[in-house]
Amino acid sequence: MAKIADQYLLIHPWKIIEDGFHPDHSEVSESLFSLANEHQGVRGYFEEGYSGNQLIGVYLNGIYEEKFTESTSYKGISNRLAFMVNTVNWLYTRIELDGETLDLAKSKFTSFSRELDFRSGEYKREFVWETASGKKLRLVFLRLLSMEHKELACQQIRLTPLNFSGKVNLTSGLDFSVPHRMYGQNFWNCPRRAPGMLLGISQSIHQRLFAGMKVKGSTPISALEDEKFTAIHFEVDVQNNQESVIEKTVILQSDRNPQQSLEKAWEKGMTLLQTTDQHYAEVLEANKVYWAAFWAKSDITIEGDPENQQGIRFCIFQMQQTYRGVVPGANIGAKGLTGEAYNGNAFWDTETYCLPFYLFSNPEAAKSLIEFRYKTLPQAMTRAKDLDCAGACFPVATSDGTESCTLWQHASLQFQTTTAVAYAIWHYVIITGDTDFLRSKGIELLVQICRFLASRGQWSAKGKFGFYAVMGPDEFQMMVNNNAYTNYMAKRTFEYTLQVLEGADLSAVGCSPSEISEWCHMAEEMYIPYDPQTGLYEQHEGFFNLPHIDVDSIPMEDFPLYSHWSYDRIYRNDMIKQPDVLMFMFLYNQSFSQAEKLVNYLYYEPRCIHESSLSPSVHSILAEELGRYQEAFDFFRFATRIDLDNYNRNSAEGIHTTSIAAAWMNIVYGFGGMRSDGEVLSISPSIPLQWKSYRFQIVYRGSVIKVEVDKSKVSIQVIEGPVVQLKIFGKLYKLDQRGISVKI
């Protein structure tokens, strides 16, 4: 996996810092310096206007639009694309001095730096502007999203003249006319408007978004208005070597209900704007308190590896910004709230890669993710019908529960979301013990999922059950039969459901005994392609007979293959994009022996080109377990700094949420050796050669557990909460606040 770092930010344990402006990386920086609080997100763009490359992106969780692609006449092929839509540029600012408008693509400036602090969520940018007329003005731009009041966003601009006194023209506004870049158009109308306030209505879904601002620090001169725009113009009196401060407080209040009356939407926003009177400094203070509490519970420290220390904290910070379970019905987009790529849709990544982070830091948030699927069960049942099946088929990509992937070969053939929902229920329940959820919503989901699987699968001539014409998670093998991942996950789904249904009142859940015995038979006779001679699972029937390609022989300039190879060429050989077999060996880790894992790792790893950012972490975790430490570390490094080092050269489009979630797993599951796929949590840490020590914390059964690993030992301790049982290196311990140390 020859990925090359493209590093331009400074290393710091708690910050990302850009020292001097890197215009070639300006959109990458926009992604990296993004702020979010789950409700809203804003890219790190230059608010004063910038004529260079720029994606002014402000996204709200659950605010999406829809688009219909050219229709095909075939049933089950979805032609509706839902996408998280770009909203209002609430940071809109223009600054003019001596008739010159500030624009870092054109203006002369020095001493540029910017940083984002993970301990406050504050993004600060500063530089000295030198006008053509010779004036020097020091500018500091600060912004914050409140973690406490999710609708609240703050901006502060500090102006300090270094060689003059006079007037600076400053315009501060709200702009709903920003285009959605990917579709080259703006999707908003503003039926109500007042100075400093706009009510936006999205054009296809008709969701409401109120944006209102208060600007303090100078006297307004005039108001500006346009169809989708409102602003106030100031002449700021600045005195030489004195700092003037302009503060803008913004409310972004969304209402997803397209039936909501405009009057009411407007009033709710207005009221919130009027009653919000925090100053920037207060919001900053509150944010610091919030993040301190968070880090106390969820920090990971690494001694002896500043790059990965920064990397993993960036990952954790971004995870928490993206999703934390405070917005009802929220999910996690593939780019979080930092860009338009993947249309802001959620994938199976949520259950498979992101869920563990929340399970072990914020179980309520984890539960809300599963509840997203419960709420969208009706859409999943409609989708199953579209595919001529029963039960519920969960979408490959979605914003609102409907299938939003318009490539039929993915949407109609991939079922990993559906089995991932069942896996998530199981995982959530064994970790939290929340059987109430299981008995209420979980069981209903499981039954509908099994119904789908039973109707989509088929019996072979040889009397084995399996799935035909499918695509596994590995998207480089398109339409195959008996994909090992699909079949194995379906088998486990049937088995778990049957176990849950044991002794349950079948009529209450609407199951017939014959249905149960059918599922039982399907689970027993599920075909998992396997060669007992070699111990190899076959990724799908016929995989072992495919022509072999040496993936290392593919020239670097051919990557990404989707952009350089004929589309079908990808499917002509035994190359894989991500490892289906290793994936289920990770998910049900303790069901497989070390020997089985090793032989399969050795076979599949060299065939994997990791064109998916989901792939390296799973390899890293298994490599560590198999004692292949250097490989494990290399894969880890890639996942942890995928965005900071722009490994895939596409971080400009937004951060790789799944990969950063997986980076967390890399430390906790990989080096920490945690295994959560059993009745008892188990930990078997090792430590990378490069590190002196590392520490992580997890929330488990109501306790916060600290795990510290150094070269000689692991120390595990409950730092908050009751005694918990867990296995360390396979041995069962009762753990309390005194802690335990075990040699490694």
Add this chain to the structure above:
Amino acid sequence: MAKIADQYLLIHPWKIIEDGFHPDHSEVSESLFSLANEHQGVRGYFEEGYSGNQLIGVYLNGIYEEKFTESTSYKGISNRLAFMVNTVNWLYTRIELDGETLDLAKSKFTSFSRELDFRSGEYKREFVWETASGKKLRLVFLRLLSMEHKELACQQIRLTPLNFSGKVNLTSGLDFSVPHRMYGQNFWNCPRRAPGMLLGISQSIHQRLFAGMKVKGSTPISALEDEKFTAIHFEVDVQNNQESVIEKTVILQSDRNPQQSLEKAWEKGMTLLQTTDQHYAEVLEANKVYWAAFWAKSDITIEGDPENQQGIRFCIFQMQQTYRGVVPGANIGAKGLTGEAYNGNAFWDTETYCLPFYLFSNPEAAKSLIEFRYKTLPQAMTRAKDLDCAGACFPVATSDGTESCTLWQHASLQFQTTTAVAYAIWHYVIITGDTDFLRSKGIELLVQICRFLASRGQWSAKGKFGFYAVMGPDEFQMMVNNNAYTNYMAKRTFEYTLQVLEGADLSAVGCSPSEISEWCHMAEEMYIPYDPQTGLYEQHEGFFNLPHIDVDSIPMEDFPLYSHWSYDRIYRNDMIKQPDVLMFMFLYNQSFSQAEKLVNYLYYEPRCIHESSLSPSVHSILAEELGRYQEAFDFFRFATRIDLDNYNRNSAEGIHTTSIAAAWMNIVYGFGGMRSDGEVLSISPSIPLQWKSYRFQIVYRGSVIKVEVDKSKVSIQVIEGPVVQLKIFGKLYKLDQRGISVKI
């Protein structure tokens, strides 16, 4: 195969006749009553205007437009659609009497009948119009396309008042504003116009089409003009019980060259129009002479089966109308020149299904079809590059040699056109002995085809060569490995090419010895999935393990499956749309034993749902060979009358050119037992129970051979030309004009 006839035309050995108007079938009739002369085609629509369902369709061979579908970012996925474009309504007529405009959807009329005569290509329609004012006017509409002067089209209208004398208003025009129905728009501009003349330029390809008319029989009153329209208005003086005749002579002269100057295109058309002075009766006479000569060479007679007698003559007549080798660069669209379906594109059907008819009636026309591929070799080489391959890949669907199939799963995975071109060369050369063609163009095509196959195929781990991620002709198994048809055809293509190259000057054809030895190795090690225990060829690797579906259990209302089933559902089982294995057993018939054919027929026939109209004929021919006479006859009946009985309920879209070509094969190869896949032509006839006798004629090695079969014997005789050698029931004969009779 439960297909049900929908018969409403009368049976006649040389005509199709509609007695009384069937408005529910009006568009089916338009297709069936189509006229064509290869250069131009016109549907049997009502020229006087009709407010019921109507597709005014006038198509010219090689006159097409292009359209780009929503682009995908993947290489090798074609997003350009070329389509034969609807052109000018040259039959435009309006008739008014006492202020009432004739419209068979609204007017009162009696004694309607129409017929199309295969011996003249004349289409005649007549009825008596009764106006609201009580007048009765007998109308006869005649039309003809000249087989001699391909640009010439004629219309005649006869008016006979039955109870009055007076004036009938008649308008006769040329109308370029007709929309192309499938894309709901008109694709023409008319930069030059004069009374009775228009020069059309197609909007995307910019081909030129001159349309000019002369109308005789009455005195013009006024001219009408519009942007894309020209017409002349007449007041026809009609006398009670006397026939008045209006004659319209039209020139449709096309110029495919988009660079052609408008001036020149106009002049060429004008000149042709001015110098054309034939009357309708003269053109009719010439057409009768043409068709008499044609039938003398190419007729098939059946005694004892009037329905199929009519059916097969209709098929032969339509084949000859559609294509006869007089228009340079012409090919055969899936609907001929009778409708817009399949975009008028040519498919592998040309080489595989249509070519034999021409090989045995008009070898020069057969050669022209192969030359179409030769002319489009550059496009096929570009296409191969798009697919990351070498050599030439011929398109699945095409108007101009570029790939015009925008469904990637077909365009990128199906290679039956490419191997069909090689097969066609081989077939043409063994039948005609035209080694000049082989040595000039054939060899160049073969080399580029082999290059493509060598680069697209791959070596398996087991050291066998084959094709991965492909779709065979059977489109119900989408992305498979080692499709038996693809592999077998590739093997034979390599073998034939190597045989042709034997002793040739390799450097002259640009081949290296290592390339030759590579092809040799590939041919030898080609993997043809086969089970020696059962004698079954496996359609592709893994086919035998697919879940079985009883195709007879699928409810009738589910058909066509593409419209009623979830798209991917079609691919989940062992159902096939058409028989790949039986197909290559038909093409290389003498390479397989009867026993092999039988076991494979018995296995694949029950799995085939014949959703392709290509399928029944191949089954019929093999069934006859295997002594399964009733099955053979049932399949034959379907192919022969597919349009006359509207079996697929879609003849309104145009005739099924491939199926009607296959109907000819059904008689000649099926009942006639002709085999042309060997060095010597071989004939082993049988006769269906229902028939008294039948007779067909073929052109072979410069001779016309008549084959007559009755219940007891086959009589074969050269009726024109030199002595020929052929096998009858496996025994070699020298055949001359005295003929031979053999007992059957």
